Amino acid sequence: MSKQYQSRREFLKKLAITGSVATLAASPWIKAFSDNTPIGKNPSDKVRLAVIGTGSRGKQLMRYLFRIANANNIEICALCDVYQPHLDKAINMCQKENIKVKSYNNYQDLITKEKPDGVIIATPLHQHAHITIDCLKHGIHVFCEKAMARTLDDTKAMYDAHKETGKILQIGHQRLFNPVYLEGMKRIHNGELGTIGQIRAYWHRNNNWRRKVPDNTVEMERFINWRLYKEYSAGLLTELLSHQIQVANWALQKTPVSVMGTGSIVFWKDGREVEDNVALIYTYDNGVQFIYDSMISNKKYGLEEQVMGHKGTIEFEVNRYYTETPPPAPGILQLLNDIESGFFEKVNIGGASWIPETAVKYQGEPIIEDTDFYDSALQLEGFAQYIRKGKAPEKMIIEGYNASIWTLLAEIAIDTGKKVALPEKYRI
Amino acid sequence: MNTSLDIIIHGVSHECAEASASAIVSEIKKLQMVIDRYNSEAETYRINRDAQHGTTAVSPLLTKYILQGMDYFRQTEGYFNIFGGEIYASLKHNNNPSPKIVGPRFRHPEEIIEINHNEGRLRFLQKGVSLDFGGIGKGIALDMAAEILNQMEIPHAFISFGGSSILTRGRHPHGPYWPFSFQDNTLDAEVWKLNNDAISVSAAHSGRAQKLHIWNYQQSQPIRQNIMACVQAECAADAEVLSTSLIAAPLDRHQHLTQQFHIKQWKVFKQKINR
Structure with missing residues (x-):
């Protein structure tokens, strides 16, 4: 984390600049997050969090927690992982921060003995559901990394457990807390891009996505490289697409009516089961398409979400907004401003350009100027804030649920080669 | 024309203004397909x-x-x-x-x-002959735009090709003419009053790279002086041609050249070079 971390306080200042009223209306989780009630420092105000799953993502979330813990009166009370090397590294990280934590190899022991206010679940995907449901049923609020679960039924069961218990279930879609996305979504929802025709997204990497296996047993290979095996993961879909279908749904304020797609293993023929390239088309009820592809044998195009309306385009990942009618030259802008303001002033426009000049390529403009935010940290600050209030806006879990469901439906579309719609039993 | 085109129209309905602007852009695109020397399809x-x-x-x-x-x-x-x-x-x-x-x-x-x-x-009939309408293309385009504005009975308009070629009709919404001046702040006092006019601004140095782009055929070398010429005329092509010629020709020919055209006013300035 080379950038200076900007906390919720700076985030709220940024929102004020970028038009808070509309943003907050469209994003109720931010409205709740932005409640500026001072956070008490006494023990009764402390939020006790435990981390279940201390692999790479779990440790990254812990680093964010270290940054925000003091200002948000958060205590990291316990860690849990079934894999001792990961747990040892996480304990070591806490010791370096002078944080005393209890450690567990069994999450059930953790939740019964520690009774934390909330847990952060960053285990492999196929473990999310039962841990989440157990925690919720023990009265513990849950922050669970995306995607929600390995199966549609598990995903629905997690949502149902949240509804039954009334406990918070927040899914790790950090873009929901990213100021670039919040401002961009405000513009989309205000109609600044006009009618959205298509959303395109892609996520391209060039690596084998493998982690080093300490011994060469099949069990450890599947344990460490769980992302590569269908029993535990849907690969690119659950790891990457799930973020971007959430962005598409958020932009359109809808969920799709169908998805079709294809996928295959083209390059990494190393025994893995999940595809190394996928292509999907989601359709919404107004005819808009979300066109998606992902691959891990070429990284030239990186990742992006492109929202294309008849008046403009947003590219979220590079923080750019492009109008379909690029702004006029400065002199013309002055003239237009004068006309609108009722002024009759000279127009300083005359200048030379005799031969054909190379056309100035329109580079668009930033959606917001200052992007020094860690959205993953902001979402954890949000989680603590919601725990303190005892509830989180329902819209946030609905965003996570729909993203996960439509991610898994994409897998069915690829596997069957058919156009897939949402089975009624998964509609919420 | 490889530069920005800005069109401001007032005094008619929004639909009429849109239709006029679309017609102008469409005609310019057709013209481009005739006179472009860089487009292999032209x-x-x-x-x-x-x-x-x-x-x-x-x-x-x-x-x-x-x-x-x-x-x-x-x-x-x-x-x-x-x-x-x-x-x-x-x-x-x-x-x-x-x-x-x-x-x-x-x-x-x-x-x-x-x-x-x-x-x-x-x-x-000779080697080395190669057509280049770069010095007149925007003038031809603006004369075509003037015809469209007349046909569509647009009373007031301001059209600019990148600030160097301008066509006006009628007047500013809040004044009796379009008050034209220069980007160069050393020419701040210059205000030219435009109604049904065309303006062309030419300079020896062009673009951010300050490229030379006007050739003196008699001396077989590019014009290097830091000068800028501005011409106001009814015909946009005339304004384009004359402003270029005033850069290419020596000072003692300026008076004679300007007498060959129907123009309203002209001026040659020292060009400010941004380095």
């Missing part, structure tokens, strides 16, 4: 490629613009020249082009180009 590109080697077909429209260019050549004593495209192309890459590139040498355009009007064909 007629001028094809003529430049083929006419060195023998006769080739030419459209009536391009014939008209070539004849117009020949007339302007005569009217400006050769300071305005649409036949030296290779020189202009080389100047785009280097302010000191190779001495081998001198352009066609001629006193009368008929010495270098043969046009058969009846058959709609032409051929170049």
Whole structure:
């Protein structure tokens, strides 16, 4: 984390600049997050969090927690992982921060003995559901990394457990807390891009996505490289697409009516089961398409979400907004401003350009100027804030649920080669 | 035209303004497909490629613009020249082009180009002849725009090609004319009053890279002086041609050249160079 971390306080200042009223209306989780009630420092105000799953993502979330813990009166009370090397590294990280934590190899022991206010679940995907449901049923609020679960039924069961218990279930879609996305979504929802025709997204990497296996047993290979095996993961879909279908749904304020797609293993023929390239088309009820592809044998195009309306385009990942009618030259802008303001002033426009000049390529403009935010940290600050209030806006879990469901439906579309719609039993 | 086009229209309905602007843009795109020397699908590109080697077909429209260019050549004593495209192309890459590139040498355009009007064909008669409408294209386009505005009965308009070629109709919404001035703040006191007018601004140095782009055929070298010329006329093509010629010609020819055109006013300034 080379950038200076900007906390919720700076985030709220940024929102004020970028038009808070509309943003907050469209994003109720931010409205709740932005409640500026001072956070008490006494023990009764402390939020006790435990981390279940201390692999790479779990440790990254812990680093964010270290940054925000003091200002948000958060205590990291316990860690849990079934894999001792990961747990040892996480304990070591806490010791370096002078944080005393209890450690567990069994999450059930953790939740019964520690009774934390909330847990952060960053285990492999196929473990999310039962841990989440157990925690919720023990009265513990849950922050669970995306995607929600390995199966549609598990995903629905997690949502149902949240509804039954009334406990918070927040899914790790950090873009929901990213100021670039919040401002961009405000513009989309205000109609600044006009009618959205298509959303395109892609996520391209060039690596084998493998982690080093300490011994060469099949069990450890599947344990460490769980992302590569269908029993535990849907690969690119659950790891990457799930973020971007959430962005598409958020932009359109809808969920799709169908998805079709294809996928295959083209390059990494190393025994893995999940595809190394996928292509999907989601359709919404107004005819808009979300066109998606992902691959891990070429990284030239990186990742992006492109929202294309008849008046403009947003590219979220590079923080750019492009109008379909690029702004006029400065002199013309002055003239237009004068006309609108009722002024009759000279127009300083005359200048030379005799031969054909190379056309100035329109580079668009930033959606917001200052992007020094860690959205993953902001979402954890949000989680603590919601725990303190005892509830989180329902819209946030609905965003996570729909993203996960439509991610898994994409897998069915690829596997069957058919156009897939949402089975009624998964509609919420 | 490889520059921005801004159109401001007032005094009519939004729909009428939109329709007029669309018609202007559409006509300019068609014109571009005739006179663009860099687009391989444009007629001028094809003529430049083929006419060195023998006769080739030419459209009536391009014939008209070539004849117009020949007339302007005569009217400006050769300071305005649409036949030296290779020189202009080389100047785009280097302010000191190779001495081998001198352009066609001629006193009368008929010495270098043969046009058969009846058959709609032409051929170049000298090596190095290459059509380049860069110095007049925006003027032709603005004259076409003026016709469209008249046909559509648009009373008030301000059209700008990148600040260097401007056409106005009627007046500013809050004043009796369009008050035109210069980007260069040393010319801040200059305000030209425009109604049904065209303006052309030319300078010896062009663009951010300050490229030289106007050629003195008599001395076979680019114009290097830091000067800028501005002409106000009713005809946009006239304004374009004359402003370029005023840069290319020595100062003692300016008065004579301006007398060859129907213009309202002209001025030659020292050009501010941004480095």
